[in-house]
Amino acid sequence: MKKRILLLAGGQSGEHEVSLMSARSVLSALPRDQFDVTPVVISKQGRWLPPTETQRALETGEAPTGGDLVLHRAASAEGYDAVFPLLHGPMGEDGTVQGLLTLAGIPFVGSGVLGSAVSMDKIMTKQVLASAGIPQVAWQLVVRRDWQAQPDAVRECAGQLGYPLFVKPANLGSSVGISKVARAEDLDGALNLAFSLDRRVILEAMTAHKPREVEVGILGNDAPIASPVGELRFDADFYDYETKYTEGRASMHIPAPLPPEVAEQVRTLALRAFRALDCAGLARVDFFYVEETGELLLNEVNTMPGFTTTSMYPKLFEAAGLNYSALVTRLVELALEDR
Ligand code: ATP
Ligand code: MG
Ligand code: MG
Ligand code: MG
Structure with a gap:
C-alpha cells in the first residue's frame, strides 16, 4: 500500500520562502508509485492553509496570511503514515512542530524535539558541542x-x-x-x-582569517553515515542571505579540495556532533576551515537544511550515489524506522 505523507512547508520564520522552494522540489521527487503526498503550507501567521490556498502559496512562493489554527488542522494529520516537516527556522525546525507531531503520535522526518531544539539554538549547540570536545570559535x-x-x-x-x-x-x-x-x-x-x-x-x-566553508551531510538515525565533504565559494564578505539565494553568487565544490585527513576529520566531527545533539534522520553540519592555521572549527548544525534539487545537502548525497528521489524516500523510511 502507498504511504500517505503530509508535507509541511512555509512556516512563520524568516525562512518561509526558502521552505516553499525546498517543498516544490520534494513534492515533485517523492515517487508517486510509493507515496500519496499532501502538501500543507503554513502561513507566516502560523496557520495551516486548506488545499486551494496551499496550492496558490506553492505557486506564488509565499503565504503571508490566511489559514486555520494549527491545533484545529493538526488533528487531520492523524490519517497520515508520516509527516515531512520541511520547515526552516523557528516554529518548524526548532522542536515545536516536532512536539506537536510527537503528541499526535505521527512519525516524522528528521530530528525529534530535543535534537531540533538544541541544534536550532546556536548557544545550546555550542554548549553541548563544547562538552563533547568539538572545536569552535569563542x-x-x-x-x-x-x-x-x-x-x-x-x-x-x-x-x-x-x-x-x-x-x-x-x-x-x-x-x-x-x-x-x-x-x-x-x-x-x-x-x-x-x-x-x-x-x-x-x-x-571571527576565525583568525577568512575561513573556507565546508559542509557535510549526515543521514541515518542511530547508525548514521556521513556524505563526502562539500565546499562553498562565494564573492562576498561572508555568506549572507543575498549571496545564498541569488542565482550565480555562490558555487558548490563536491568533493571539496581538501587534504584527505582534513576531510576525514570533518566527517568524524560531524558524526560526533550529530550524536551529541541527539539528531535523527538528517543534518547538514557546517565547518570553518582556516587554511593558514590548519584549524577546523564546527560552525553549526542544520537539522532541516535547504532542500531544493540544487541545495548542498541533496548534492552531497548525490555525490555518494544517492539521487534526490532515492534520498527523500530514504528519509521517509528512516522516519518510519523502529528505534
Ligand atoms: P544557515 O542558512 O546555514 O542555517 P545561519 O543563518 O545559521 O546559516 P551561520 O552559518 O551561523 O548562519 O552564519 C552565516 C555565515 O556567516 C557563515 O556561513 C559564514 O560565512 C559567516 N560566519 C558566521 N560566523 C562566523 C565566524 N565566527 N567566523 C567567520 N565567519 C562566520
Ligand atoms: Mg550556516
Ligand atoms: Mg543555520
Ligand atoms: Mg539553517
Missing part, C-alpha cells in the same frame, strides 16, 4: 534584557572577543539577522537588528 551569550539594562557591559564583552566579530540571533537561519561587525561603532546597530528577531543573541569571534 563566543558569548547576550539576552535582550542585558542589552537594555547594561549596554556598556555588553559592549565590553564584545570588545573582549575582538573585532571583527559576528552578531547572530540565537535561533534563526539563512543568515537572517546576522551581521559581521568590523568596528566597535557598528556594534549597536548589529545588536538592535539581532534583538529585533530573537530574545537571545550570540556574539562570535
Whole structure:
C-alpha cells in the first residue's frame, strides 16, 4: 500500500520562502508509485492553509496570511503514515512542530524535539558541542534584557572577543539577522537588528582569517553515515542571505579540495556532533576551515537544511550515489524506522 505523507512547508520564520522552494522540489521527487503526498503550507501567521490556498502559496512562493489554527488542522494529520516537516527556522525546525507531531503520535522526518531544539539554538549547540570536545570559535551569550539594562557591559564583552566579530540571533537561519561587525561603532546597530528577531543573541569571534566553508551531510538515525565533504565559494564578505539565494553568487565544490585527513576529520566531527545533539534522520553540519592555521572549527548544525534539487545537502548525497528521489524516500523510511 502507498504511504500517505503530509508535507509541511512555509512556516512563520524568516525562512518561509526558502521552505516553499525546498517543498516544490520534494513534492515533485517523492515517487508517486510509493507515496500519496499532501502538501500543507503554513502561513507566516502560523496557520495551516486548506488545499486551494496551499496550492496558490506553492505557486506564488509565499503565504503571508490566511489559514486555520494549527491545533484545529493538526488533528487531520492523524490519517497520515508520516509527516515531512520541511520547515526552516523557528516554529518548524526548532522542536515545536516536532512536539506537536510527537503528541499526535505521527512519525516524522528528521530530528525529534530535543535534537531540533538544541541544534536550532546556536548557544545550546555550542554548549553541548563544547562538552563533547568539538572545536569552535569563542563566543558569548547576550539576552535582550542585558542589552537594555547594561549596554556598556555588553559592549565590553564584545570588545573582549575582538573585532571583527559576528552578531547572530540565537535561533534563526539563512543568515537572517546576522551581521559581521568590523568596528566597535557598528556594534549597536548589529545588536538592535539581532534583538529585533530573537530574545537571545550570540556574539562570535571571527576565525583568525577568512575561513573556507565546508559542509557535510549526515543521514541515518542511530547508525548514521556521513556524505563526502562539500565546499562553498562565494564573492562576498561572508555568506549572507543575498549571496545564498541569488542565482550565480555562490558555487558548490563536491568533493571539496581538501587534504584527505582534513576531510576525514570533518566527517568524524560531524558524526560526533550529530550524536551529541541527539539528531535523527538528517543534518547538514557546517565547518570553518582556516587554511593558514590548519584549524577546523564546527560552525553549526542544520537539522532541516535547504532542500531544493540544487541545495548542498541533496548534492552531497548525490555525490555518494544517492539521487534526490532515492534520498527523500530514504528519509521517509528512516522516519518510519523502529528505534
Ligand atoms: P544557515 O542558512 O546555514 O542555517 P545561519 O543563518 O545559521 O546559516 P551561520 O552559518 O551561523 O548562519 O552564519 C552565516 C555565515 O556567516 C557563515 O556561513 C559564514 O560565512 C559567516 N560566519 C558566521 N560566523 C562566523 C565566524 N565566527 N567566523 C567567520 N565567519 C562566520
Ligand atoms: Mg543555520
Ligand atoms: Mg539553517
Ligand atoms: Mg550556516
